[in-house]
Amino acid sequence: MRWDEIENQPCSIARSLSVVGDRWTLLVLRECFLGVRRFEEFREHLGMARHRLSDRLGRLVEEGVLRKEPYQDKPLRHEYRLTDKGKDLYPVMLSLVRWGDHWMDRGKGPPVVYRHNPCGHMTTPVMVCSECGEALTARDVTPMAGPGLRRGDKRLHRYNTA
Amino acid sequence: MRWDEIENQPCSIARSLSVVGDRWTLLVLRECFLGVRRFEEFREHLGMARHRLSDRLGRLVEEGVLRKEPYQDKPLRHEYRLTDKGKDLYPVMLSLVRWGDHWMDRGKGPPVVYRHNPCGHMTTPVMVCSECGEALTARDVTPMAGPGLRRGDKRLHRYNTA
């Protein structure tokens, strides 16, 4: 399967990865969440090739994750800002941060810690059930065929039917 | 920056991505969470080139995300199972699922829905603060330099100091 085909899979993970699943995109978005908006600043922080960055930003705009806003004329220049769709990737960032902090810290503790301003505490993000608030583990969750699954797809995976 | 250098960044996102940030790895892990364990079954579900799958599984074993367990001798055959480190990637999966369900569903609703067995409800995963239980948004969270950040790195990003 080629990469440009994966977005057609009836799977939200595959579809999400078709947008953010390459080498650089999530790092570009990390910078967005840290407040970076301009081409040169992305490039300096990330150390990636200019045309690669150009591609990635363009793709993210196409996908509606970022939008281009002019910040000057003469010459016309744009900055890149997160849309709502982009901001909604924050939990993806946090889940990667959490895992990296725990398993990839080389015994030195997390490089960055996070304060949750409303409650004032240093926070560790936790993924919980929207209904009961308990932390979610794979063992306790059963995937089942949903409305967006075409009939023929069901055999492809092992989803239970509701 | 080349890909094999990103794991050295003082950033948990970069470090996580050095393990799971390529085209296929998270899809391989999706299959793991669905109960797939054997080479041929991964290949059939994913439709990826055999040697690519071989690489990825090998890398995941190296990184301690999967472990190889023999399931027969003559000829010796192994299956691949999630370690604790691997199981702990479940929130990463869920966060991608959540985003894809919401923004990439093509108006047809999610292809797969999830039941949280302990509470019996269909669940939507939410990322919350470990301390107060409120949902986390980028605006409400302030990143600050942590113990794993080397002194010289601080200027590289915009982290506040604690």
Place this chain on the structure above:
DNA sequence: TTGACTAGTTCCAAAATGGAACCTACTCTG
């Protein structure tokens, strides 16, 4: 002894990436 099954590896072409140089449209400084 032929075929099937599982899990690979090898070879090669195609695609993605990285690095450096170049381009464009300004502005600023002397």
Place this chain on the structure above:
DNA sequence: CAGAGTAGGTTCCATTTTGGAACTAGTCAA
């Protein structure tokens, strides 16, 4: 007004990564 500087790209080319198909290895079963 010439020359340097700035921001945001694009072009060219070598290197790396991927995808596809064919081949191998060990074992069983007919």
